[in-house]
Amino acid sequence: MTARHGTVGAIARDLCLSYANTRYWRGTDPPTESLTSVADLLRWLGGAAGYDTETIAAAERWGGEDPQAAARLFAEALAIREVVYRLFSAVASGRPVGEDDIRALNRALDAAPERSQIVPTDGGLAWQIGYDAPTAPLLLAPVLWSAADLIVGGKNDRLRQCANDKCLWLFLDDSKSATRRWCDMKSCGNRLKARRHYLKTKQGRGVKPAV
Numbered sequence: 001m002t003a004r005h006g007t008v009g010a011i012a013r014d015l016c017l018s019y020a021n022t023r024y025w026r027g028t029d030p031p032t033e034s035l036t037s038v039a040d041l042l043r044w045l046g047g048a049a050g051y052d053t054e055t056i057a058a059a060e061r062w063g064g065e066d067p068q069a070a071a072r073l074f075a076e077a078l079a080i081r082e083v084v085y086r087l088f089s090a091v092a093s094g095r096p097v098g099e100d101d102i103r104a105l106n107r108a109l110d111a112a113p114e115r116s117q118i119v120p121t122d123g124g125l126a127w128q129i130g131y132d133a134p135t136a137p138l139l140l141a142p143v144l145w146s147a148a149d150l151i152v153g154g155k156n157d158r159l160r161q162c163a164n165d166k167c168l169w170l171f172l173d174d175s176k177s178a179t180r181r182w183c184d185m186k187s188c189g190n191r192l193k194a195r196r197h198y199l200k201t202k203q204g205r206g207v208k209p210a211v
Contacts, residue, residue, distance in 0.1 A: 006055030007119060007126035008142050016147035017170040018048055019140070020085035027166040035081075038063050038074040041139070049142040052121070059134045076136035080108050084147050088170050091151065092161040105147060111137035112144045164188035 012018070022044060025032045035041050039060070046056040063070035083104045090097045119128045131138050150156075162169040162183040169183035182188040 004058070004131065006058075006129045006131065007052045007121055008129060009050035009121075009123065009126045011050060011142045011146055012048075013146065013150065014172050015049065016084050016143050016150060017088060017172065019044075019081055019143045020088060020170055022081065023085070024169060025166060026085075026168040027164070035078065038070045038077075041074060041077055045139055045142075050126070051142075052126070055129075059139065062134055073134060073136050073139070077140060080104070080136060080140055080144075083108075084143070085170070087147070087151060088159060089161055089168070091156055092159045092170060097151075105144070105151075108137045108140070109144050109148055111135065112141040113138060115145060162188050 022034045023031050024034070035044065042056050042059055042063070045051055046053065063073075083101045087097050087101050087105065090101075113129045113131070115127050117128045118125050129138070129141060137144065150159075158173045158178060160171050160173045160180060162171070163181040164183075167183060167188050169188075171180075171183055173180040
């Protein structure tokens with residue numbers, strides 16, 4: 001790819017959490033993986049990260065022309081995802097963040113383009129990104145910006161990890177009471193409430209619950 005410019009639109013505050021959650025049911029063996037190829041990654045970025053369509057299309061063409069380089073980029077992108085997940089899982093659980101993970105995030109941020117220029121687009125205004133060829137920090141720039149803003153911002157007390165130990169989904173608690181425990185009350189919340197009721201009923205009947 002020759003030198004060119006792409007654009008990135010408005011970035012969701014929790015974009016980094018959405019990226020970390022592309023691997024889910026992390027408390028099960030194995031977890032469920034939604035990104036199995038660089039094509040999956042580019043589709044996710046095109047839908048969630050606000051990239052213009054030409055930047056994604058150019059990256060797809062590049063990946064088709066150099067599959068080995070695309071495979072390396074994909075592996076690095078997944079490694080960055082796991083760094084993001086570990087960092088915010090620690091914050092949500094009240095644990096100290098890992099120094100190695102902070103260093104890894106800083107390396108990725110250093111390799112990502114800066115938010116230095118806003119340009120007009122058909123849809124309004126967007127961040128401009130210059131690039132020669134795709135890299136994981138380049139394509140994940142909106143995710144990395146989101147992660148940096150969130151981890152140093154004032155909303156860490158609203159960061160949560162689903163209380164279902166099979167789920168472990170990361171989310172921001174925007175409820176008025178700030179007491180949300182589940183990624184979704186209709187799924188994880190009701191499922192665990194039902195299990196607790198079942199175990200309580202068994203104990204009431206003198207049946208020892210399974211360990």
